[in-house]
Amino acid sequence: MASVRTDADPQPSGSRAGAGPVLAVRDLSVAYAMDRGAVLAVDRVSFELYPGEFLGIVGESGCGKSTLLFAIAHLLAPPAAVIGGNIVFKGENMVGLTDDQLTTIRWRELSVVMQSAMNALNPVKSIGAQFKDAMKAHGVVSDDEITARSAEVLRMVGIDPIHLKSYPHQLSGGMRQRSMIAMALLFTPDLVIMDEPTSALDVVAQRSLMVQIKTLQAELGFAVVFVTHDMSLVSHFSERLMVMYAGQVAEWGATRDVFDTPRHPYSIGLMGAFPSIKGERVPLTGIPGRPPDLSRRQHGCWFVPRCPKVMPACRETNPDLYPVRDALVRCLLYAGGADGKAAGD
């Protein structure tokens, strides 16, 4: 799978882990143990992420995107567990590492920015105290060093260091989310995992934060995995885009390519599901039906009940990921290596 890059892609600066991927996920499966059996929330997902790359993962609620992130960050708690596959971070397989071993990686080399900064930040501690906690937990003991670094990362995200003394409730939503990002950058990690960090923000603050993340990424060279339900949000910021459905990769390719020529009927439906503020005002239909219940495994493709292009074979055969030019598409329309045009449009 080639690393597809767009023109807008800033080349990572500084010397990082070399040419190899920062993160290689291979056939990762995560299941939730339920009364009636295991529910496969992430089903054999594979991808590679190179230094300085921005990967967008989109999908609806319940598609497994957050579970996938949690698995990569090693934050899964029972009843969820990794049941197969590897997560190789900078050459080391993270599956099966103990907490002690993880401590040396977490936050120093791999950090996480959660969806709701209001819930992720401790309301009774100042921002500075929380930064200090994180640094002390990872072995920095000098108060001077902690203060200097804390001020530095806050400045990087455009917040006056005076706010190190502020409590979360004294900051606006955008500033809280920015300070979360600042906290993730305390140790200049190689990989920052973001779970819908902008979804609680207004469009203007949202765009401002996205631009900031992108600028910092160009400066510091970290790679980003960015999960969102809003496809249009990542359209300008990610180099590659993964569309997930029912725990599986439905489509996977260069962001621009997926937007310009979506191939999986689900991606096509998603593209046609959000109205535009420009051009003709056209009636849209969205995607009929609802996301599948993963505990009721059916034969064939998960998308069958909602798919406008369903064929008899779709009910029998579990589709693989088929290459179509530089993209991969999990749809039988493309099983023959065809472009899908004959069977599709």
Added chain:
Amino acid sequence: MTETTAEPLLGTDRLTRHFKIGNALSRRTLHAVDDVSLAIGAREIVALAGESGSGKSTIARLLAKLYKPTSGEVYFEGRALSSIRSRKDLLRYRGDVPMVFQDPFSVTNPVYRASHGILRALALHRPELSRQQRHDEAEHALEAVGLSPASDIMQRYPYELSGGQRQRVGFAQALSLRPKLILADEPVSMLDVSIRIGLLNVMADLRDTRGVSILYITHDIASARYVADRLIVMYAGNIAEAGPVEEVLARPRHPYTELLLSAVPDPRAELNVTEETGKGEPPRVIDPTPGCRFRWRCPLAIDVCHSVTPELVELAPGHAAACHVAQTGVEVRAFR
């Protein structure tokens, strides 16, 4: 005011709501809504858009009579809401102007079937109906919002319904009251993208086939454009701009509207990054001084903007903006 409708279904006159904050030592006032005059006509969807904290939900609550205005008045079919005193009149008003809430997961009682809320609302607001009639009305309403077979949906518990279905139940409950105006506060923002359009289509259908007006409160301009006839843009408790939705999007007169439009992520367009990108947050309006509330972020601000609060003035038929610069006749181009 600046509206074209002769006798609006609902109108507000300089509607204002302040909240006291702070303690005995520091008494301050949060101006959630200031001097808002708007009108909603029959059979139209009006979108009320703005950032969080701009006062749009406060307006919905004022219109639903959940808050009392600090000053100003709301008129429904010509009658002042402040004159509603009896429980009977209040029930009637709430039946005429019901509300649909944002979170479909928290408005339904998990231990009751989907029919419960609708049947209860009917018993309360339309006591003249028999049990059988209430049941039929509920089924009608569910079918009207695209939930069929309705008899099956009625029997289900909330956990058996998807988010989109629950939100449709919310609309069915409002619809069963034979409303004239539905106040919908961010009704689709918690739903998945693929489901949202279906619900927006339901709203358009209610307007077109049943003549219901809807106040659609949203922060999503694209969905406002999709479904609404008119758009009102709020900024920091004031109306910044109001007019026919296509007209406002094609020729925004207020710099804030421009900023908002430029920030909407659109995969079909180039990324627009302006000077504003670095700052981008609305103020909390605590004890404001006179002057335009957007002046700190506005690249076009002139002297008068710092001392005089701009009034909402009609600049084209049905299209009004509260901007000193736009009112001089200059074409506003701040963020393009």
